Amino acid sequence: MNNMVSVAILGHGVVGSGVAEILLTHKQKLFASLGEEIYIKKVLDLREFPDSPIAERFTKDFEEIINDLEIRVVVEVMGGLHPSYEFVKRCLKAGKSVVTSNKELVAAYGAELLEIARQENVNFLFEASVGGGIPIIRPMNQCLVANIVNEVAGILNGTTNFILTKMIEDGMQFEDALRLAQDLGFAERNPAADIEGHDACRKICILASLAFGKHVYPEMVHTEGITRITLEDVKYAEKFGCVIKLIGRVKKLPSGKIDIVTAPMLVPFKSQLANIDNEFNGIMVRGDCTGDVVFYGKGAGKLPTASAVVADIVDCCMHLKQRRFLYWADGKGDNIISVSESEFAMYVRAKGKNVAAKAEALFGSIQSISTPGSHRTAFTTEKMPYGQFIEKINKLAADDVEILSTIRIGDL
Amino acid sequence: MNNMVSVAILGHGVVGSGVAEILLTHKQKLFASLGEEIYIKKVLDLREFPDSPIAERFTKDFEEIINDLEIRVVVEVMGGLHPSYEFVKRCLKAGKSVVTSNKELVAAYGAELLEIARQENVNFLFEASVGGGIPIIRPMNQCLVANIVNEVAGILNGTTNFILTKMIEDGMQFEDALRLAQDLGFAERNPAADIEGHDACRKICILASLAFGKHVYPEMVHTEGITRITLEDVKYAEKFGCVIKLIGRVKKLPSGKIDIVTAPMLVPFKSQLANIDNEFNGIMVRGDCTGDVVFYGKGAGKLPTASAVVADIVDCCMHLKQRRFLYWADGKGDNIISVSESEFAMYVRAKGKNVAAKAEALFGSIQSISTPGSHRTAFTTEKMPYGQFIEKINKLAADDVEILSTIRIGDL
Numbered sequence: 001m002n003n004m005v006s007v008a009i010l011g012h013g014v015v016g017s018g019v020a021e022i023l024l025t026h027k028q029k030l031f032a033s034l035g036e037e038i039y040i041k042k043v044l045d046l047r048e049f050p051d052s053p054i055a056e057r058f059t060k061d062f063e064e065i066i067n068d069l070e071i072r073v074v075v076e077v078m079g080g081l082h083p084s085y086e087f088v089k090r091c092l093k094a095g096k097s098v099v100t101s102n103k104e105l106v107a108a109y110g111a112e113l114l115e116i117a118r119q120e121n122v123n124f125l126f127e128a129s130v131g132g133g134i135p136i137i138r139p140m141n142q143c144l145v146a147n148i149v150n151e152v153a154g155i156l157n158g159t160t161n162f163i164l165t166k167m168i169e170d171g172m173q174f175e176d177a178l179r180l181a182q183d184l185g186f187a188e189r190n191p192a193a194d195i196e197g198h199d200a201c202r203k204i205c206i207l208a209s210l211a212f213g214k215h216v217y218p219e220m221v222h223t224e225g226i227t228r229i230t231l232e233d234v235k236y237a238e239k240f241g242c243v244i245k246l247i248g249r250v251k252k253l254p255s256g257k258i259d260i261v262t263a264p265m266l267v268p269f270k271s272q273l274a275n276i277d278n279e280f281n282g283i284m285v286r287g288d289c290t291g292d293v294v295f296y297g298k299g300a301g302k303l304p305t306a307s308a309v310v311a312d313i314v315d316c317c318m319h320l321k322q323r324r325f326l327y328w329a330d331g332k333g334d335n336i337i338s339v340s341e342s343e344f345a346m347y348v349r350a351k352g353k354n355v356a357a358k359a360e361a362l363f364g365s366i367q368s369i370s371t372p373g374s375h376r377t378a379f380t381t382e383k384m385p386y387g388q389f390i391e392k393i394n395k396l397a398a399d400d401v402e403i404l405s406t407i408r409i410g411d412l
Numbered sequence: 413m414n415n416m417v418s419v420a421i422l423g424h425g426v427v428g429s430g431v432a433e434i435l436l437t438h439k440q441k442l443f444a445s446l447g448e449e450i451y452i453k454k455v456l457d458l459r460e461f462p463d464s465p466i467a468e469r470f471t472k473d474f475e476e477i478i479n480d481l482e483i484r485v486v487v488e489v490m491g492g493l494h495p496s497y498e499f500v501k502r503c504l505k506a507g508k509s510v511v512t513s514n515k516e517l518v519a520a521y522g523a524e525l526l527e528i529a530r531q532e533n534v535n536f537l538f539e540a541s542v543g544g545g546i547p548i549i550r551p552m553n554q555c556l557v558a559n560i561v562n563e564v565a566g567i568l569n570g571t572t573n574f575i576l577t578k579m580i581e582d583g584m585q586f587e588d589a590l591r592l593a594q595d596l597g598f599a600e601r602n603p604a605a606d607i608e609g610h611d612a613c614r615k616i617c618i619l620a621s622l623a624f625g626k627h628v629y630p631e632m633v634h635t636e637g638i639t640r641i642t643l644e645d646v647k648y649a650e651k652f653g654c655v656i657k658l659i660g661r662v663k664k665l666p667s668g669k670i671d672i673v674t675a676p677m678l679v680p681f682k683s684q685l686a687n688i689d690n691e692f693n694g695i696m697v698r699g700d701c702t703g704d705v706v707f708y709g710k711g712a713g714k715l716p717t718a719s720a721v722v723a724d725i726v727d728c729c730m731h732l733k734q735r736r737f738l739y740w741a742d743g744k745g746d747n748i749i750s751v752s753e754s755e756f757a758m759y760v761r762a763k764g765k766n767v768a769a770k771a772e773a774l775f776g777s778i779q780s781i782s783t784p785g786s787h788r789t790a791f792t793t794e795k796m797p798y799g800q801f802i803e804k805i806n807k808l809a810a811d812d813v814e815i816l817s818t819i820r821i822g823d824l
Contacts (some may be wrong), residue, residue: 022558022701033557033737133702134555139547145445146434146722272708275687289434289719290545293709296684297702307701310558322734325445 004037005317008065010087011078012045012058013100015128015151019075019313024053026310034317041071043057044078066090073316075309076100085109090158091118092124099312101128101305111215111330119209124325125312128281130156130203131281133304135311140210140285141326145288149211153412154202154283155251155276158299159194160226160246164264165277167234168243174229186279189247196211196225197246201262204248207283208260212252214331216260222339224263233349233405236378239369240347243274247410257335259342265410266347266380273412338389345409348393349378351400362392380409416449417729420425420477423490424457427540429460429512430718431487431725436465438722445731453483456490463630485728487721488512497521502527507726512719513540519614523627525744527723535736537724542568542615543693545716546709547723549677552622552697559699565661565824566695567688568615570711571599571606572638572658572779576676577689579646580655586641598691608637609658613674616660619695620672624664626743630671634751636675645761645817648790649782651753652759654678655686659822669747671754675712678759678792685824696824752799757821760805764813774804790823 007023009016023030023038024101031037043049043058051060062083066330074091076098078084091098092114100106106113106129118126126318128138131154143149155161159181166177178195179188193199201223208216226246237244244269250260267274272294276282280297286292297305315324348359355377356368368379381389389406397403419435421428425676435442435450443449454477455461455470464470474495477483486503487512490496505528512518518525518541529536539549544564557563571593578589590607593599596632605611609655613635620628638658649656657679662672679686684706688694693711698704710716727736760771767789768780780791793801801818809815 026558026560030557030561134705135547138554139551140732142547142723142727143719145442145726146438146719147437148441171476239619253478259721274688275684287545287719289715291710291713291716293546295705297705301703303701304703307555307558307699311554314557315554318734318737322730325730 002048002240003035004039005068005072006039006041006319007073007075007313008042008044008068008071009075009077010044011042011076013077014077014302015305016043016401017078018302019309020075021052022303022306022310030314034314036317038317039246044135044150044363045321048067062087065261066094067208071314072320073097073099075313076102076105077309078102079104080106083103088113088175089116092120093123095120095122097123097316099309099316101126101309103129103199103202107205107218110206110209111328114327118327120325121323122275125191125315125324125326126307128308130206131283131295131297132299132301133308134283134295134299135308136283136295137210139295140255143285143287143290143293146210147289149285149287151249151251151286152204152207152283152299153247153410154207155245155273155275155281156248156283156299157194158279158281159191159245160200161281162186162206162279163195164226164229164246165227167231171231174227195227197223197262200246200248204250204260205263208250208258209328209331211250212258212335213328214335215328216331216336217333218387220333220336221268222261222263222342226264227298228405229264230405233407236349236369237266237347238369240266240380242409245273245406247273247412249410253337257337261339261342263375263408265408267369267410267412269410270408340385340390342386343383344386345383346381346389347378347407347409348381349376349404350396350401351404355359355401356381358396358399358401362396415447416451417484417732418451418453418485419485419487419725420454420456420480421452421487421489422456423488424455424459424461425489425491426714427717427721428455428489430714431721432466433639434718434722436716441742442726446726448729450725450729451581453480457496474499478506483508484723484732485509485511487725488514488517489721490514491516491557493517493520500525501528504532505536507532508536509535510730511721511724511728512538513717515541515614515618517609519617519630522618522621523740524738530735530739535728535731537727537738539724540717540720542618543695543707543709544713545720546693546707546711547720548695548707549622551707552619555697555699555702555705556623557703561697561699562615563698564619564623564660564665564695565685565822566616566619567657567685567693568660568695568711569606569612569658570691570693571603571713572612573688573693574598574636574691575607576641576656576658579641579643585642585643586639603795609635609674610750612658612660616662616674620670621664621740621743623662624670624747624808625740626747627663627740628743628748629745631749632674632745634675635752640817641676642817645819648761648781649678649759652792654680654777656819657685658824659685661822662730665749669749671749673751673754675820677824679821683822683824728762738784748816752797752802754798755795756798757795758793758801759819759821760793761788761816762808762813763788763816767813769790770808770811770813774808
């Protein structure tokens, strides 16, 4: 039919069912924008959904989708790497455009899939893979056209941000805040990917690849989670005028190399990222012409994420014959400096006698707060390469000081 | 030539020279994105710029541009309504795409110019007209595809936000803050369009037209500036847990009509808009699927604004044969409720005896703060139609109370 584009959706989980819902409930709005109907021809899922208004269009067989020449756009919302990767690759090679919300997939295979899309002259779009409902990939790609981006930094994981907010605002312990997040559905039963920083790392990898043109793989990025952040750190951070946030950050250095890290950081109150609380995400893009631009919103959830997927579907439908410019080359990590070269000012919490004096002798100028009587001290250092910091902190530990925690200070 | 798109720039002022600068300095980057060179064939300005690297391409004669069939994209950055309007109209009718940063033009003639662009199958883009370097028109248009937008609210004028920030943070009087803004180049010598709210009004009109599909003209919008905001109001606002910001806001009501206003408002500390300070802008878009999305950055300035213009130029060059979907119909204002129907909670500062008791008798539940001995009281009311508020406040004034100021409380 002329006024219709057929699409297939791979996966009918949280995001997939949201995509189907928006395509059905916002049908007229979408038709008005596009001038064509987006018709869900097939939905792939191994489960049965007899109550779905499109129950008869479900299939368990991917071959039905790949072999259907009418299906021009395929939406991958299954998550995980396999068989998502194989399915997406086959769809692109079959000349179908693909939209995905799968950050794991894009972080692991983005360069390869973008290259296939380029060769086949189809689109591979993934707005929903970073920041959920926040438009970021497209605006950044747009910003990038007339800007040299020097830095991207963000709160990219809603689960950990919710936990840290509860620790900061309500004085909850980490474990209690995690349990609350799980009870409220913000954290999964197995929260490892979130609290150990892997999810945030995948997202900063995608943004770094986009900003600097070479694929950055998660294995190339030093990644720390928030499991070792204590309430005591949160309280000391406040005294230093900061909140603790899990930050993914990539920065272009004068050498042309990039410095990329995912780790909890002390963020000064005055930073735009300091006020992004609870399950919200915020992403700062620092361009040479625009200055700082910040995007804020819900980074996850069924409808926010699904609405970003649908916007990509519409873009694919509008550009069936013309590719959107979205591309980066493969990368070997040779444009990334090592974690020991990466420069940060540091926060340290330690226990022992005369910690401040000992730290000053090692680190030079520091700011310190001691809690009288308890032999506990927190201090912050000037900026230095992380390797140099670790050397000095080892010397401090050898001088009868117990190092309780060390956290980077974000220059955000 | 095949790998080249010729453009003309109307105006070589602050923004125009920035556009030329970016097109020249980011030439390779732009070529990499577009696969074509953007060639500035002509620049229209009545002044002479003998030192410009493209001095020989300047002209004082618009006819040279309109009659040049090679020029496919025209950039209007002259500002003001005339002859901008006539020039843009003629360009569109001649089949040239137009990019503008001119909010006055878009707010006054947007519907007409978009309709001409539709008829001629060319693009009329104006990303830079709202929020300077912040991507907002394009992301909102994208958000809109898969969302029903219910509300847009923003700090849309950097000059007034700078002045209010100085009053809030440094306790400066309005006049002193204005003078500082002028000295720093944030405010013009004739600051009326900024401080009386007209600039912010034009921008919320553009966003409202885009969000709700019918042109909203500035004359249809109740507009108040910040000239009557005193330091005393700023301090009372703080006691009520708020900051004062100049807000442009449009909201869709259950009736289907819209409520639009430009006015200073008390914004609660916890709002994402409360932390947007100095010359920065911030815009919140409330969608049915995405929830709140906030865009933040520099709302003005040579390079931020010019980089948004350049992004639009690139988009036009990519879509010379295909129109971007960006359109709204003309509007008669019949979808807008009157200011007296518009509902707000209100802040009042007054002088007299027993103000709190008298106010409570009239307004019902209020929160009040009295300054002992001075007969000065500030109070906040519940939400009510503005017309009803004015009736009650007139009764209060008739009861021997001097009304010193009234300010809306933003539900943001």
